[in-house]
Amino acid sequence: MAQVISRAGWGARPASRRLDRITKTRGVKVHYTGGHVPLDIVDDHRRCLELVLGIQRMHMAGGREQPYSDIGYNLVACPHRRIFVGRGPGVIPAANGPGLNSQHYAVLALVGSSGFTEPNDELLHAVLDAVAYLREHGGAGREIRGHRDGYATSCPGGPLYAWVRAGAPRPTGKSVDPMEVIMRKLPVLKLGDKGWDVKTMHHLLIARDYAGLAGVSDVAFTEAHERGVEGLQRAAGIAVDGVVGPDTWRVLLRL
Ligand SMILES: [Zn+2]
Numbered sequence: 001m002a003q004v005i006s007r008a009g010w011g012a013r014p015a016s017r018r019l020d021r022i023t024k025t026r027g028v029k030v031h032y033t034g035g036h037v038p039l040d041i042v043d044d045h046r047r048c049l050e051l052v053l054g055i056q057r058m059h060m061a062g063g064r065e066q067p068y069s070d071i072g073y074n075l076v077a078c079p080h081r082r083i084f085v086g087r088g089p090g091v092i093p094a095a096n097g098p099g100l101n102s103q104h105y106a107v108l109a110l111v112g113s114s115g116f117t118e119p120n121d122e123l124l125h126a127v128l129d130a131v132a133y134l135r136e137h138g139g140a141g142r143e144i145r146g147h148r149d150g151y152a153t154s155c156p157g158g159p160l161y162a163w164v165r166a167g168a169p170r171p172t173g174k175s176v177d178p179m180e181v182i183m184r185k186l187p188v189l190k191l192g193d194k195g196w197d198v199k200t201m202h203h204l205l206i207a208r209d210y211a212g213l214a215g216v217s218d219v220a221f222t223e224a225h226e227r228g229v230e231g232l233q234r235a236a237g238i239a240v241d242g243v244v245g246p247d248t249w250r251v252l253l254r255l
Pocket residue numbers: 030031032095147153155156
């Protein structure tokens with residue numbers, strides 16, 4: 001089950017008026033932001049917080065034609081398998097369109113129409129966890145639909161809607177941190193090595209403020225690089241061997 005972030009936990013503004021209650025729905029409608037979601041959201045949960053705060057601000061300021069009393073969604077699911085409490089369970093949402101809000105709860109998935117558009121497994125898990133939460137605490141029924149079902153909108157976007165249409169399956173397989181996958185593809189570099197990855201390392205060392213590479217070519221892994229790598233390893237508190245393996249790549253890439 002996803003970790004649930006309370007309204008106090010994300011610094012929600014209080015609703016501008018008392019919200020209408022609801023005891024059960026036919027199910028849940030899934031939404032996307034409809035705007036740009038930065039690609040680096042996958043590596044930075046703070047982006048999720050910024051987006052949720054921005055959406056609440058926009059909804060309450062009238063960004064969706066008339067001002068909402070609160071963020072329009074009941075829950076928000078993020079790509080780190082966390083759930084933000086919006087209006088929460090037991091409250092009528094404002095996001096599904098006129099006449100449609102008492103029938104389904106509204107869950108926002110933090111994907112957009114540009115940038116981060118393809119939900120990762122952690123986000124799909126979070127959406128399903130949000131649905132389970134609304135069933136447990138808010139009397140949500142079995143249906144999982146997209147915003148565009150019954151309302152003219154592109155929401156929740158092609159990839160997410162395809163998943164909804166496929167029956168919203170729980171992703172299978174052990175969940176893998178996408179950065180771990182990237183890391184595993186990077187080679188181990190040592191003195192004398194050449195190639196594109198050496199060039200990458202060279203420039204990452206410079207970006208990490210290593211001053212020992214002035215006038216040093218980025219074509220081969222030299223002793224100057226080795227000294228830089230050792231300094232970096234020492235500063236990071238990892239094994240000091242002058243070889244760029246997974247732990248050192250992680251430091252170089254600031255992960
Ligand atoms: Zn929507």
